[in-house]
Amino acid sequence: xxxxxxxxxxxxxxRGFVFQSSEIYGGLRSAYDYGPLGVELLRNVKEQxxxxxxxxxxxxxxxxxxxxxxxxxxxxxxxxxxxxxxxVECTNCNNRFRQDKxxxxxxxxxxxxxxxxxxxKNFNLMFKTHMGPVExxxxxxxxxxxxxxxxxxxxxxxxxxxxxxxxxGIAQIxxxxxxxxxxxQFVFRTREFEQMEMEFFCRPxxxxxxFNYWIDERKRWYVDLGMxxxxxxxxxxxxxxxxxxxxGTFDVDYRFPWGFDELEGIAxxxxxxxxxxxxxxxxxxxxxxxxxxxxxxxxxxxPAAGATRTTFAxxxxxxxxxxxxxxxxxxxxLDKRLAPLKVAxxxxxxxxxxxxxxxxxxxxxxxxWPIEHDITQAIGRRYRxxxxxxxxxxxxxxxxxxxxxxxxxxDRDTMAQDRVAxxxxxxxxxxxxx
Ligand code: GAP
Numbered sequence: 001x002x003x004x005x006x007x008x009x010x011x012x013x014x015r016g017f018v019f020q021s022s023e024i025y026g027g028l029r030s031a032y033d034y035g036p037l038g039v040e041l042l043r044n045v046k047e048q049x050x051x052x053x054x055x056x057x058x059x060x061x062x063x064x065x066x067x068x069x070x071x072x073x074x075x076x077x078x079x080x081x082x083x084x085x086x087x088v089e090c091t092n093c094n095n096r097f098r099q100d101k102x103x104x105x106x107x108x109x110x111x112x113x114x115x116x117x118x119x120x121k122n123f124n125l126m127f128k129t130h131m132g133p134v135e136x137x138x139x140x141x142x143x144x145x146x147x148x149x150x151x152x153x154x155x156x157x158x159x160x161x162x163x164x165x166x167x168x169g170i171a172q173i174x175x176x177x178x179x180x181x182x183x184x185q186f187v188f189r190t191r192e193f194e195q196m197e198m199e200f201f202c203r204p205x206x207x208x209x210x211f212n213y214w215i216d217e218r219k220r221w222y223v224d225l226g227m228x229x230x231x232x233x234x235x236x237x238x239x240x241x242x243x244x245x246x247x248g249t250f251d252v253d254y255r256f257p258w259g260f261d262e263l264e265g266i267a268x269x270x271x272x273x274x275x276x277x278x279x280x281x282x283x284x285x286x287x288x289x290x291x292x293x294x295x296x297x298x299x300x301x302x303p304a305a306g307a308t309r310t311t312f313a314x315x316x317x318x319x320x321x322x323x324x325x326x327x328x329x330x331x332x333x334l335d336k337r338l339a340p341l342k343v344a345x346x347x348x349x350x351x352x353x354x355x356x357x358x359x360x361x362x363x364x365x366x367x368x369w370p371i372e373h374d375i376t377q378a379i380g381r382r383y384r385x386x387x388x389x390x391x392x393x394x395x396x397x398x399x400x401x402x403x404x405x406x407x408x409x410x411d412r413d414t415m416a417q418d419r420v421a422x423x424x425x426x427x428x429x430x431x432x433x434x
Contacts, residue, residue, distance in 0.1 A: 030183030040340035060169035065150025076280035143177035167202035194307035226335035264305035332390030342369035
């Protein structure tokens with residue numbers, strides 16, 4: 001089903017997936033906090049990416065580099081000179097806009113005045129701060145706008161210590177910061193966000209082959225995790241869209257409520273970054289191929305995804321509504337690996353003899369999966385809440401349980417119910433949840 005933007009934003013807020021940052025102070029625009037369910041979903045998305053990109057591969061290792069790096073990193077990478085957006089300012093209302101996002105330069109969309117725009121000025125998107133107690137230009141540092149550079153500057157450290165041979169990749173997940181001029185669409189474009197990036201180093205003549213390989217791999221990842229194929233598409237960048245480092249980029253786009261928009265960019269970064277860091281640092285970042293006796297600068301294929309943006313896309317994609325006996329049931333059909341909670345343990349009523357059983361069952365299951373033990377409200381409302389947050393299984397303890405030592409396990413998607421012996425519950429769930 002196609003879902004409207006406000007519905008999912010409201011659900012995310014109502015159920016504790018995402019809150020506006022600094023809400024009690026009126027909210028800080030373009031920054032968000034992940035609530036108890038959101039943090040689990042986001043962690044699961046990152047965990048699945050790490051599992052597929054690092055743990056399951058012989059040719060990729062991970063790192064976790066610092067957010068604040070030497071300013072020379074950003075000089076060498078080109079971000080200080082080129083990571084800019086063209087800004088125009090209305091001389092009447094002083095609002096600023098990205099020139100390339102305006103439909104016309106003749107009239108200000110904010111105050112409506114004509115011919116009030118200044119000449120465009122390039123605005124650097126990096127957040128600048130100062131290291132140490134003195135605020136001087138010599139102490140200026142930047143919050144990283146991408147995790148990728150932390151990988152390039154550690155290329156030689158990782159190669160040497162991990163004894164990796166080409167082709168191999170270095171992966172990293174972490175926060176990035178961009179002073180976006182037009183943040184918006186909930187967590188889609190924010191000024192603080194998380195990325196999942198992998199730099200795959202290879203021989204220059206093999207770069208095209210690896211580029212195609214990673215395009216296929218990345219598509220497989222989204223679809224394997226349940227994203228509907230018709231909602232994902234690949235789009236090749238036109239020459240004038242390419243970043244300053246790229247010889248070719250494919251975007252993985254998702255069908256958001258406002259249309260297809262970017263989830264991930266897969267770029268052929270050539271030898272741009274390693275060469276730039278060699279020149280600026282004076283360090284040798286070439287690779288010596290022992291078999292052929294050649295020394296060269298590797299090319300890089302980079303699948304670069306947004307963790308927070310992808311989490312939002314999975315949330316949208318999973319949203320479903322269906323008619324059940326004249327009622328509308330809202331259900332998040334998240335893949336079980338992504339679901340924030342895997343199991344809800346529910347006594348049919350608050351009667352102490354039932355709660356005693358569910359308390360013990362919840363304690364048994366808690367070390368195995370993220371669970372919720374919920375004893376409030378009528379059972380129908382509790383099922384509805386669990387459907388709405390995507391919990392794959394609900395276990396209900398009723399009065400028969402006290403006699404037959406069995407419980408009812410309800411499946412989120414089919415609503416089918418199985419009666420399972422209490423001592424078999426963990427095995428039953430393990431077969432289905434893994
Ligand atoms: N290292 C390459 C790089 O950073 P990018 O296309 O600028 O490439 C990669 O960013 C991904 O990071 C994007 O596809 C998007 O998912 C995510 N991303 C970028 N800017 C973002 C923002 N302001 N808010 C949320 N996610 C963002």
